[in-house]
Amino acid sequence: MQRYETKMLSDCDEDIAYAAQLLKNGEVVGIPTETVYGLAADAENESAVKKIFEAKGRPSDNPLIVHISDISMLDRLVSVVSPVALKCAERFWPGPLTIVMPKSDNIPYVTSGGLDTVGVRFPSHKTAQKIISACGKALAAPSANLSGSPSPTLAKHVLDDMNGRIPAIVDGGSCTVGVESTVISIENDVIRVLRPGMVSVDMLKDVCENVIVDEGVLEQLDITAKVRSPGMKYKHYSPKAQVYIIKGGTRDVVTYLEEHIHTQKDIAVDFCGELAGDHVRVLPYGSTAKEQAQNLFAVLRNCDDIGAERVFVRCPDKSGEGLAVYNRLLRAAAFRIIEV
Numbered sequence: 413m414q415r416y417e418t419k420m421l422s423d424c425d426e427d428i429a430y431a432a433q434l435l436k437n438g439e440v441v442g443i444p445t446e447t448v449y450g451l452a453a454d455a456e457n458e459s460a461v462k463k464i465f466e467a468k469g470r471p472s473d474n475p476l477i478v479h480i481s482d483i484s485m486l487d488r489l490v491s492v493v494s495p496v497a498l499k500c501a502e503r504f505w506p507g508p509l510t511i512v513m514p515k516s517d518n519i520p521y522v523t524s525g526g527l528d529t530v531g532v533r534f535p536s537h538k539t540a541q542k543i544i545s546a547c548g549k550a551l552a553a554p555s556a557n558l559s560g561s562p563s564p565t566l567a568k569h570v571l572d573d574m575n576g577r578i579p580a581i582v583d584g585g586s587c588t589v590g591v592e593s594t595v596i597s598i599e600n601d602v603i604r605v606l607r608p609g610m611v612s613v614d615m616l617k618d619v620c621e622n623v624i625v626d627e628g629v630l631e632q633l634d635i636t637a638k639v640r641s642p643g644m645k646y647k648h649y650s651p652k653a654q655v656y657i658i659k660g661g662t663r664d665v666v667t668y669l670e671e672h673i674h675t676q677k678d679i680a681v682d683f684c685g686e687l688a689g690d691h692v693r694v695l696p697y698g699s700t701a702k703e704q705a706q707n708l709f710a711v712l713r714n715c716d717d718i719g720a721e722r723v724f725v726r727c728p729d730k731s732g733e734g735l736a737v738y739n740r741l742l743r744a745a746a747f748r749i750i751e752v
Protein backbone atom coordinates (compact mmCIF):
# COMPACT_ATOMS: atom_id res chain seq x y z
CA MET A 413 0.00 0.00 0.00
CA GLN A 414 1.19 3.50 -0.84
CA ARG A 415 2.30 5.60 2.17
CA TYR A 416 1.31 9.25 2.50
CA GLU A 417 2.13 12.17 4.69
CA THR A 418 -1.43 12.72 5.93
CA LYS A 419 -2.43 16.39 5.87
CA MET A 420 -5.02 17.77 8.28
CA LEU A 421 -7.18 20.26 6.36
CA SER A 422 -9.68 22.79 7.72
CA ASP A 423 -13.15 23.41 6.32
CA CYS A 424 -12.19 26.75 4.68
CA ASP A 425 -12.96 27.12 0.95
CA GLU A 426 -9.32 26.76 -0.08
CA ASP A 427 -8.90 23.48 1.80
CA ILE A 428 -12.20 22.14 0.50
CA ALA A 429 -11.04 22.89 -3.06
CA TYR A 430 -7.79 21.03 -2.31
CA ALA A 431 -9.68 18.01 -0.92
CA ALA A 432 -11.98 18.03 -3.98
CA GLN A 433 -8.96 18.04 -6.29
CA LEU A 434 -7.47 15.02 -4.49
CA LEU A 435 -10.81 13.21 -4.90
CA LYS A 436 -10.98 14.10 -8.60
CA ASN A 437 -7.46 12.68 -8.95
CA GLY A 438 -8.66 9.33 -7.60
CA GLU A 439 -7.37 9.72 -4.04
CA VAL A 440 -9.05 8.95 -0.71
CA VAL A 441 -9.89 11.75 1.74
CA GLY A 442 -11.29 11.62 5.29
CA ILE A 443 -14.42 13.81 5.42
CA PRO A 444 -16.81 14.88 8.18
CA THR A 445 -20.51 13.99 8.07
CA GLU A 446 -23.20 14.52 10.70
CA THR A 447 -23.11 10.79 11.63
CA VAL A 448 -19.44 9.77 11.67
CA TYR A 449 -16.36 10.66 9.60
CA GLY A 450 -16.20 8.93 6.21
CA LEU A 451 -13.34 7.70 4.04
CA ALA A 452 -14.34 9.14 0.68
CA ALA A 453 -13.45 8.43 -2.94
CA ASP A 454 -15.13 8.92 -6.33
CA ALA A 455 -17.85 6.22 -6.28
CA GLU A 456 -17.56 5.63 -10.04
CA ASN A 457 -13.76 5.26 -10.07
CA GLU A 458 -12.83 1.62 -9.43
CA SER A 459 -9.19 2.17 -8.62
CA ALA A 460 -10.02 5.01 -6.22
CA VAL A 461 -12.62 2.86 -4.44
CA LYS A 462 -10.13 -0.02 -4.15
CA LYS A 463 -7.88 2.34 -2.18
CA ILE A 464 -10.66 2.77 0.41
CA PHE A 465 -10.80 -0.99 0.98
CA GLU A 466 -7.00 -1.12 1.31
CA ALA A 467 -6.78 1.84 3.71
CA LYS A 468 -9.47 0.36 5.98
CA GLY A 469 -8.51 -3.30 5.65
CA ARG A 470 -12.17 -3.91 4.74
CA PRO A 471 -13.49 -7.22 3.33
CA SER A 472 -14.28 -6.70 -0.38
CA ASP A 473 -17.84 -8.06 -0.11
CA ASN A 474 -18.88 -5.29 2.28
CA PRO A 475 -20.59 -2.61 0.14
CA LEU A 476 -19.97 1.14 0.46
CA ILE A 477 -22.56 3.88 0.90
CA VAL A 478 -22.58 6.50 -1.86
CA HIS A 479 -23.00 10.15 -0.81
CA ILE A 480 -24.70 12.89 -2.83
CA SER A 481 -25.19 16.63 -2.29
CA ASP A 482 -28.34 17.06 -4.39
CA ILE A 483 -31.23 14.72 -5.03
CA SER A 484 -30.73 15.17 -8.79
CA MET A 485 -27.47 13.16 -8.48
CA LEU A 486 -29.55 10.05 -7.78
CA ASP A 487 -30.44 9.45 -11.46
CA ARG A 488 -26.88 8.50 -12.40
CA LEU A 489 -26.50 6.07 -9.52
CA VAL A 490 -29.67 3.99 -9.39
CA SER A 491 -31.88 2.35 -12.01
CA VAL A 492 -35.21 2.64 -10.13
CA VAL A 493 -36.51 4.87 -7.34
CA SER A 494 -39.64 3.27 -5.86
CA PRO A 495 -42.43 5.53 -4.59
CA VAL A 496 -41.63 4.57 -0.97
CA ALA A 497 -37.93 5.30 -1.51
CA LEU A 498 -38.84 8.70 -2.93
CA LYS A 499 -41.08 9.49 0.04
CA CYS A 500 -38.29 8.55 2.47
CA ALA A 501 -35.77 10.65 0.54
CA GLU A 502 -38.09 13.64 0.55
CA ARG A 503 -38.79 13.32 4.27
CA PHE A 504 -35.34 12.50 5.67
CA TRP A 505 -32.76 13.92 3.23
CA PRO A 506 -30.47 15.61 3.83
CA GLY A 507 -29.92 13.50 6.94
CA PRO A 508 -28.82 10.20 8.49
CA LEU A 509 -30.75 7.78 6.25
CA THR A 510 -29.25 5.43 3.64
CA ILE A 511 -31.65 3.96 1.08
CA VAL A 512 -30.62 0.77 -0.72
CA MET A 513 -31.85 0.78 -4.34
CA PRO A 514 -31.09 -1.14 -7.57
CA LYS A 515 -27.78 0.21 -8.86
CA SER A 516 -27.16 1.66 -12.32
CA ASP A 517 -24.26 0.58 -14.54
CA ASN A 518 -22.32 3.69 -13.47
CA ILE A 519 -21.69 2.11 -10.06
CA PRO A 520 -18.89 -0.45 -10.30
CA TYR A 521 -19.22 -3.74 -8.42
CA VAL A 522 -16.17 -2.79 -6.32
CA THR A 523 -18.32 -0.05 -4.79
CA SER A 524 -21.41 -2.23 -4.28
CA GLY A 525 -19.44 -5.16 -2.85
CA GLY A 526 -20.58 -7.31 -5.76
CA LEU A 527 -24.28 -6.57 -5.19
CA ASP A 528 -26.78 -5.31 -7.77
CA THR A 529 -27.93 -2.65 -5.31
CA VAL A 530 -26.35 0.52 -3.93
CA GLY A 531 -26.98 2.39 -0.68
CA VAL A 532 -27.30 6.16 -1.21
CA ARG A 533 -27.25 8.92 1.38
CA PHE A 534 -27.48 12.74 1.23
CA PRO A 535 -25.65 13.94 4.34
CA SER A 536 -26.79 17.12 6.11
CA HIS A 537 -23.26 18.18 7.13
CA LYS A 538 -22.51 21.39 5.24
CA THR A 539 -18.82 20.59 4.78
CA ALA A 540 -19.65 17.15 3.36
CA GLN A 541 -22.09 18.78 0.94
CA LYS A 542 -19.49 21.37 -0.11
CA ILE A 543 -16.84 18.70 -0.74
CA ILE A 544 -19.22 16.60 -2.88
CA SER A 545 -20.36 19.64 -4.85
CA ALA A 546 -16.82 20.96 -5.36
CA CYS A 547 -15.76 17.59 -6.64
CA GLY A 548 -18.88 17.17 -8.78
CA LYS A 549 -18.95 13.42 -8.11
CA ALA A 550 -20.91 11.14 -5.83
CA LEU A 551 -18.56 9.89 -3.12
CA ALA A 552 -18.39 6.34 -1.80
CA ALA A 553 -17.58 6.55 1.91
CA PRO A 554 -17.55 3.97 4.66
CA SER A 555 -16.84 5.07 8.22
CA ALA A 556 -13.22 6.27 8.40
CA ASN A 557 -11.99 3.76 11.01
CA LEU A 558 -9.76 0.73 10.51
CA SER A 559 -12.07 -2.21 9.84
CA GLY A 560 -13.45 -3.50 13.16
CA SER A 561 -12.65 -0.39 15.26
CA PRO A 562 -15.13 2.14 16.70
CA SER A 563 -16.27 4.68 14.10
CA PRO A 564 -14.55 8.11 14.24
CA THR A 565 -16.55 11.09 15.48
CA LEU A 566 -13.58 13.53 15.52
CA ALA A 567 -10.92 14.27 12.89
CA LYS A 568 -8.35 13.15 15.46
CA HIS A 569 -9.91 9.66 15.53
CA VAL A 570 -9.48 9.46 11.75
CA LEU A 571 -5.84 10.49 12.06
CA ASP A 572 -5.27 7.88 14.79
CA ASP A 573 -6.47 5.12 12.42
CA MET A 574 -5.44 6.48 9.01
CA ASN A 575 -2.16 8.34 9.54
CA GLY A 576 0.10 7.50 6.58
CA ARG A 577 -2.65 5.56 4.80
CA ILE A 578 -4.47 8.49 3.11
CA PRO A 579 -3.28 11.91 1.83
CA ALA A 580 -5.72 14.15 3.74
CA ILE A 581 -8.46 14.56 6.34
CA VAL A 582 -10.89 17.50 6.44
CA ASP A 583 -11.61 18.56 10.03
CA GLY A 584 -15.29 19.47 10.35
CA GLY A 585 -15.50 19.29 14.13
CA SER A 586 -17.32 16.76 16.26
CA CYS A 587 -20.08 14.71 14.58
CA THR A 588 -23.44 15.72 16.04
CA VAL A 589 -25.28 12.40 15.50
CA GLY A 590 -22.38 10.12 16.45
CA VAL A 591 -23.66 6.77 15.14
CA GLU A 592 -23.90 5.81 11.49
CA SER A 593 -26.98 6.34 9.33
CA THR A 594 -30.07 4.16 9.41
CA VAL A 595 -29.80 1.74 6.46
CA ILE A 596 -33.06 0.61 4.82
CA SER A 597 -34.07 -1.47 1.84
CA ILE A 598 -37.56 -1.49 0.35
CA GLU A 599 -39.36 -4.54 -1.04
CA ASN A 600 -43.01 -4.49 -2.10
CA ASP A 601 -43.72 -1.26 -0.19
CA VAL A 602 -42.24 -2.71 3.02
CA ILE A 603 -39.31 -0.91 4.62
CA ARG A 604 -36.69 -3.22 6.10
CA VAL A 605 -34.27 -1.68 8.60
CA LEU A 606 -30.86 -3.26 7.95
CA ARG A 607 -29.02 -1.02 10.41
CA PRO A 608 -30.81 1.18 12.98
CA GLY A 609 -29.79 4.82 13.33
CA MET A 610 -31.19 8.14 14.47
CA VAL A 611 -33.94 7.97 11.85
CA SER A 612 -35.89 5.59 14.08
CA VAL A 613 -38.43 2.89 13.25
CA ASP A 614 -41.21 5.18 14.52
CA MET A 615 -40.06 8.01 12.25
CA LEU A 616 -40.06 5.62 9.26
CA LYS A 617 -43.56 4.39 10.21
CA ASP A 618 -44.72 7.94 9.77
CA VAL A 619 -43.89 7.64 6.06
CA CYS A 620 -44.90 4.02 5.47
CA GLU A 621 -46.74 1.88 7.99
CA ASN A 622 -44.99 -1.37 7.00
CA VAL A 623 -41.59 -1.30 8.65
CA ILE A 624 -39.71 -4.41 9.75
CA VAL A 625 -36.43 -4.64 11.61
CA ASP A 626 -34.07 -7.20 10.06
CA GLU A 627 -33.11 -10.09 12.37
CA GLY A 628 -29.43 -9.16 11.95
CA VAL A 629 -29.97 -5.95 13.96
CA LEU A 630 -30.13 -7.72 17.32
CA GLU A 631 -28.69 -11.15 16.57
CA GLN A 632 -25.21 -12.49 16.09
CA LEU A 633 -24.73 -13.65 12.50
CA ASP A 634 -22.34 -16.29 11.36
CA ILE A 635 -19.44 -15.00 9.22
CA THR A 636 -20.55 -17.38 6.43
CA ALA A 637 -24.21 -16.27 6.61
CA LYS A 638 -25.85 -14.92 3.48
CA VAL A 639 -27.27 -11.68 4.81
CA ARG A 640 -29.08 -8.70 3.37
CA SER A 641 -26.51 -6.28 4.74
CA PRO A 642 -23.01 -7.79 4.61
CA GLY A 643 -21.68 -5.35 7.21
CA MET A 644 -23.77 -7.01 9.91
CA LYS A 645 -21.79 -10.23 10.03
CA TYR A 646 -18.37 -8.70 10.66
CA LYS A 647 -16.71 -7.79 13.94
CA HIS A 648 -17.47 -4.15 14.57
CA TYR A 649 -16.89 -1.07 16.65
CA SER A 650 -14.51 -2.85 19.05
CA PRO A 651 -11.89 -1.00 21.01
CA LYS A 652 -8.80 -2.97 22.12
CA ALA A 653 -10.36 -3.44 25.55
CA GLN A 654 -12.94 -6.20 26.10
CA VAL A 655 -16.38 -4.63 26.33
CA TYR A 656 -19.23 -6.03 28.44
CA ILE A 657 -22.81 -4.77 28.55
CA ILE A 658 -24.03 -4.64 32.12
CA LYS A 659 -27.75 -4.75 32.66
CA GLY A 660 -29.69 -4.15 35.90
CA GLY A 661 -30.81 -1.55 38.44
CA THR A 662 -28.27 1.04 39.63
CA ARG A 663 -27.80 -0.51 43.07
CA ASP A 664 -27.24 -4.03 41.68
CA VAL A 665 -24.83 -2.80 39.04
CA VAL A 666 -22.81 -0.84 41.63
CA THR A 667 -22.61 -3.93 43.86
CA TYR A 668 -21.47 -6.10 40.93
CA LEU A 669 -18.77 -3.62 39.94
CA GLU A 670 -17.47 -3.23 43.50
CA GLU A 671 -17.17 -7.00 43.75
CA HIS A 672 -15.58 -7.55 40.34
CA ILE A 673 -13.43 -4.50 39.65
CA HIS A 674 -10.02 -4.76 41.28
CA THR A 675 -7.79 -2.71 39.02
CA GLN A 676 -7.57 0.72 37.40
CA LYS A 677 -7.60 -1.13 34.06
CA ASP A 678 -11.29 -1.92 34.51
CA ILE A 679 -13.58 0.96 33.60
CA ALA A 680 -17.32 1.44 33.95
CA VAL A 681 -19.25 3.52 31.42
CA ASP A 682 -22.49 4.81 32.91
CA PHE A 683 -25.18 7.32 32.02
CA CYS A 684 -24.22 10.31 34.18
CA GLY A 685 -21.95 9.32 37.06
CA GLU A 686 -24.51 7.17 38.90
CA LEU A 687 -22.15 4.16 39.12
CA ALA A 688 -19.26 6.03 40.74
CA GLY A 689 -17.87 4.16 43.74
CA ASP A 690 -14.71 4.16 45.83
CA HIS A 691 -12.77 1.81 43.58
CA VAL A 692 -14.59 2.14 40.30
CA ARG A 693 -13.32 4.39 37.50
CA VAL A 694 -16.32 5.75 35.66
CA LEU A 695 -16.81 7.57 32.35
CA PRO A 696 -20.33 8.81 31.47
CA TYR A 697 -21.85 8.48 27.98
CA GLY A 698 -25.14 10.30 28.52
CA SER A 699 -28.67 9.84 29.80
CA THR A 700 -30.67 10.16 26.56
CA ALA A 701 -30.38 8.10 23.37
CA LYS A 702 -29.19 11.21 21.49
CA GLU A 703 -26.37 11.88 23.98
CA GLN A 704 -25.40 8.21 24.12
CA ALA A 705 -25.25 8.00 20.32
CA GLN A 706 -23.13 11.13 20.18
CA ASN A 707 -20.65 9.91 22.82
CA LEU A 708 -20.48 6.11 22.60
CA PHE A 709 -17.66 5.71 20.06
CA ALA A 710 -15.56 8.52 21.54
CA VAL A 711 -15.88 7.00 25.02
CA LEU A 712 -14.82 3.57 23.71
CA ARG A 713 -11.78 5.12 22.02
CA ASN A 714 -11.05 7.05 25.22
CA CYS A 715 -11.03 3.79 27.20
CA ASP A 716 -8.24 2.51 24.91
CA ASP A 717 -6.30 5.77 25.27
CA ILE A 718 -6.24 5.40 29.05
CA GLY A 719 -5.18 1.76 28.83
CA ALA A 720 -8.41 0.01 29.81
CA GLU A 721 -8.47 -3.78 29.57
CA ARG A 722 -12.12 -4.34 30.45
CA VAL A 723 -14.99 -1.89 29.97
CA PHE A 724 -18.42 -2.43 31.54
CA VAL A 725 -21.01 -0.31 29.73
CA ARG A 726 -24.40 0.24 31.30
CA CYS A 727 -27.13 -1.11 29.03
CA PRO A 728 -29.03 1.69 27.25
CA ASP A 729 -32.78 1.81 26.75
CA LYS A 730 -33.43 -0.02 23.47
CA SER A 731 -36.63 1.76 22.52
CA GLY A 732 -36.90 4.43 19.82
CA GLU A 733 -33.55 5.96 18.90
CA GLY A 734 -31.94 3.81 21.61
CA LEU A 735 -32.07 0.80 19.27
CA ALA A 736 -29.17 2.30 17.29
CA VAL A 737 -27.04 2.71 20.43
CA TYR A 738 -27.86 -0.82 21.63
CA ASN A 739 -27.07 -2.32 18.19
CA ARG A 740 -23.57 -0.72 18.15
CA LEU A 741 -22.88 -1.65 21.75
CA LEU A 742 -23.92 -5.29 21.23
CA ARG A 743 -21.31 -5.58 18.49
CA ALA A 744 -18.63 -3.66 20.40
CA ALA A 745 -19.22 -6.15 23.24
CA ALA A 746 -19.25 -9.16 20.87
CA PHE A 747 -22.71 -9.90 22.39
CA ARG A 748 -21.32 -10.34 25.96
CA ILE A 749 -24.09 -9.28 28.36
CA ILE A 750 -23.92 -9.50 32.15
CA GLU A 751 -27.33 -9.44 33.84
CA VAL A 752 -27.31 -8.59 37.53
Ligand code: TXA
Nearest residue numbers: 447449450475529530531554555592593640641642643
Ligand atom coordinates in the same frame (compact mmCIF):
# COMPACT_ATOMS: atom_id res chain seq x y z
O1 TXA B 1 -23.51 7.26 8.48
C1 TXA B 1 -23.01 6.50 7.66
O2 TXA B 1 -23.71 5.70 7.00
C2 TXA B 1 -21.50 6.53 7.47
C3 TXA B 1 -21.13 7.93 6.95
C4 TXA B 1 -19.68 8.04 6.56
O3 TXA B 1 -21.98 8.26 5.91
N1 TXA B 1 -21.07 5.47 6.62
C5 TXA B 1 -21.03 4.18 7.04
O4 TXA B 1 -20.56 3.29 6.10
O5 TXA B 1 -21.40 3.82 8.13
P1 TXA B 1 -20.07 1.82 6.48
O6 TXA B 1 -19.45 1.33 5.24
O7 TXA B 1 -19.21 1.85 7.67
O8 TXA B 1 -21.38 1.02 6.70
C6 TXA B 1 -22.23 0.73 5.63
C7 TXA B 1 -23.24 -0.31 6.01
C8 TXA B 1 -22.64 -1.69 6.05
O9 TXA B 1 -23.19 -2.42 7.11
C9 TXA B 1 -23.06 -2.26 4.69
O10 TXA B 1 -23.15 -3.65 4.72
C10 TXA B 1 -24.43 -1.59 4.49
O11 TXA B 1 -24.27 -0.31 5.03
N2 TXA B 1 -24.71 -1.46 3.04
C11 TXA B 1 -24.14 -0.62 2.17
N3 TXA B 1 -24.61 -0.83 0.93
C12 TXA B 1 -25.52 -1.83 1.02
C13 TXA B 1 -26.32 -2.53 0.08
N4 TXA B 1 -26.29 -2.25 -1.21
N5 TXA B 1 -27.13 -3.51 0.54
C14 TXA B 1 -27.16 -3.81 1.85
N6 TXA B 1 -26.40 -3.20 2.78
C15 TXA B 1 -25.59 -2.23 2.38
Ligand code: MG
Nearest residue numbers: 554555563592
Ligand atom coordinates in the same frame (compact mmCIF):
# COMPACT_ATOMS: atom_id res chain seq x y z
MG1 MG C 1 -18.37 1.20 9.48
